[in-house]
Amino acid sequence: MTRRLDVAIDIGGDFSDLFASAPGSPPILLKHASDHAAPLRDGIAALLAAAGIAAAEVARLRLSTTLATNALVSGTASPVALVTTQGFGDVPDLGRQSKRDPMDEAPPPPTPPWLSPPAWRCEIAGRIDARGAEVEPLAPLPDLIATLPEGTPVAICLLFAPLNPAHEQAVAQAIHATRPDLRLSLSHRVDPGLREFERMLATLADAALKPLLATRLTGLLPAPWVLRAEGGLAPLADALAQPLGLALSGPAAGARAVAHWAAGEDAIGLDMGSTTAEVSLVRAGVPLTAREIGLGALRLRCPALDVESLAMGGGTTLTLQAGRIRFGPPSRPACRGGTQATLTDAALLAGWLPATLSGQALDRQAAATALHAALGTTDATPALELAEALLAGALRRIALRRGLDPTVALLVAGGGAGPLHAAAIARRIGARRVLVPPAPGLLSAFGLALAPxxxxxxxxxxxxxxxxxxxxxxxxxxxxxxxxxxxxxxxxxxxxxxxxxxxxxxxxxxxxxxxxxxxxxxxxxxxxxxxxxxxxxxxxxxxxxxxxxxxxPLGPPPPHAAALPLAERHLPDGTVLRDFADATLRIPPGWRATPRADGALLLEDAA
Missing domain, CATH: 3.30.1490 (Dna Ligase; domain 1)
Known part of the structure; x- marks a missing residue:
């Protein structure tokens, strides 16, 4: 009899994670290097094959992906034509006339220039007032619409459309009648909140994602349920209709998992991977929500689980500037074939990592060469301690800002690098307990399997x-x-x-x-x-x-994985290291580890 599996696949920057389950059977777990050059369909097929899963065995496919996030952060999404109310064509450039960093002498523009080219903006006469009443009838479409290149995404953002969408709907109908090839995003559907700039920016970002995601996600079989930033799944067709919600879908999956493992407690989630560290917050077992997501310099209004992404992961590069250690953009670690020193290289030289990680051999000599070239020494301790101090400061700030006391909250650690640093970070913020779920490196994939x-x-x-x-x-x-x-x-x-x-x-x-x-x-x-x-x-x-x-809910809750360490190692200072298939747990001196009945490991600070 053919197995019928519920398969969750989280496609990250360096690795793609799979968590598959069927009632009455143990879950299938896999962490596999991501191949972003291959079509997504081929990448998913390769992942299933590596896990020993035939296509006919997939009863339901769940997907979270970094495609939307990366496209907006890197500026590789499509430029967008804008249709707005007469007199409001400069709103993308004006923004709120404020800067987030008061010390920044040259703040970035409120809207990235690639996102809304001035030549592709057109204004249309007609007005809805602040009560939702029409005070000026809608004029005909501007001539610019007829000249746009084929397939151009168009953002329609008219004044007070959330109170009365009639004008936006009429513009959309007129465009569809003359240019059915254009992809439309209507502001009252993307972001029904007031405040023109925030709604316009969200609508531009939504439109910018439509060509890319329609190309990359169409044709997947079976058609997946896709996770959105608010932490819930939608059928692919519905998700593609409003693709802005697909930004930060992976971190939302991690937040779901953190809430599950918190088991009714207040918790701080640390999901640290190769590129970033995601921090999520849970109050009484319920993940906190937010109305805005941060993507690089962009702040976009979008319903989401409250997750903050920090530019600190295993692939974070290390340099020495004016005698100070600096952390730079992520790169492939030297120990895995890269050319620059990273935190992963430092952890390897500190003796924290095994010789093989997630199926890949780690080159200690390459790590030593790169670290010496970057910092003038092979002593990894200063870089690792500085990274943990910076992460601890960020976690404390994020928790206190949302009214969560980090000294009583449970710190839930996941991702490939989270368990390596969690206990040291917890001690810095005053947290006395750290929970490491089974298969911590697959935290987001497990959260995806939980999502409704x-x-x-x-x-x-x-x-x-x-x-x-x-x-x-x-x-x-x-x-x-x-x-x-x-x-x-x-x-x-x-x-x-x-x-x-x-x-x-x-x-x-x-x-x-x-x-x-x-x-x-x-x-x-x-x-x-x-x-x-x-x-x-x-x-x-x-x-x-x-x-x-x-x-x-989409089926019964997934079973917990059995997480047995592959090896246990000891360092001269008393540190205990437990190597799992997908991550390494570091237990500093003064911490005791107790297995929980659900398979998780509870670390408590006995110092």
Whole structure:
């Protein structure tokens, strides 16, 4: 009888990870070097073959990928034509007229020049006002649309479209009638929030991804369920309709796994791979959410799990500048055939890594040569300690900013490099416990296997708390129930409000159940405000958006992997090293390790 496997594949920068399971059978695990030169279809086929899985055995394929993230960060996504309201063509260049780093004398432009070429911007007369009413009829399409190259993505972003999308819909229909080859992104669908620049930038980014992802993801068999930044899966066709949500899908999978292993506790997730270290936050076993994702210099409004990506991974390069160690962009480690010294090379020379890692032999002499050329020494300790200090400072800052106390939170470590550094980082931030899941190097693939199907809706408003439109919340739930039913899923809607005190611009998300009294919502908001911002001043409370997320599990929870160390090594200073197939765990002196019943390993600081 043919196996019917639920296969989760996370395609990362250096490695692709596979976690496949079927009821009643142990999971199939694989970490394999990524081949980004090959078509994605061929890469997935090679991964399945390496895991001993025939195509006919794949009952469901789940996918998370760095394609969208890399395309936006590197600027290799498509340039976009912009259709906007007359007088608003300069919004991409003006932004908010602010800079994130006050010390930066030459801040980057708010919109990367490649993303929105000025020659491809056109303004159209017609106006919707701040109440959603038409005050000026829509004019005919600008002539520029007819001259755009074939297949050009077009972002349509008109004033106050989230309150009344009629003009955006009319422009889309007119473009489709004359240029059906153009790929359209409508701002009220991509980002239904107010604030023109943020909505325009998100719509430009969404449009920029459409040609690339349609080319790379189309033709995959079986058609995958793709993970979005908000931590839920969608069928491929629905995901490609709004590809901005595919940015940071891998880190979202890791955050799902961290929440699972936190088992109801507050936790900080450290998912450290070859390129970056992703930090996620969990409160009482529930991953925190965010309204913005960061991709290099870009800050894009997009519903997402709260994950912050730090430019520190095993492939981070090392240099010496003016007598100081500096960390640079990622590269292939010298011990794996690269030319530059990296943190992986330093860890190998410190004796932390085995001779073979994830099936690849590590060249110690090449690492020593590269490190000496970069730093003038083969002593790896200063670089490793500095990297851990920087990561610890970032984790502490990220946790405290969201009201999470790092001294009582559980630190969940995953990724190929996370278990190597987690205990030392935990000691620096005052955390007393570190949890290392089984198969830690496959953390994101396991989180992908956990992820439910999900879809969301948001409606902007500006209402007093007593005027909460219960009927609109119920309508959102009904619409999402119908959408998930079309996917073959039974939806479980959950509602929330974006709330603020009168006069505040920044909101907090507050869960609610339709029909509950306003007084209960007010108390919940005050509690959340005090926890996040240190005070609850009281006063009028405003609702600035209604949100609904519907989820549905895609099968039973996956089984836990059995993670037996391949070897245990000891260093002269008392450090214990446990080598797994996908990662190495470093247990410094003063830490004790206790296996948990679920297969995870709990490290506790006994010092």
């Amino acid at each position: 199907a999900s879809a969301s809706l948001e409606a902007p408003c500006d209402l007093a708390l007593d005027d909460l439109p219960q009927h609109q919340a119920l309508a959102q739930a009904a619409a999402l129930t119908i959408r998930l039913a079309a996917w073959g899923c039974t939806a479980e809607p959950a509602h929330s409000l974006a709330m603020a005190y009168a006069g505040q611009a920044e909101t907090l998300e507050v869960p609610f159940t339709p029909g509950e009294p306003a007084a209960a919502l007010a108390a919940r908001f005050d509690t959340a405000h005090a926890a996040m911002r240190g005070h609850a001043p009281g006063g009028a409370r405003r609702i600035l958006a209604l949100r609904c997320v519907a989820t549905a």
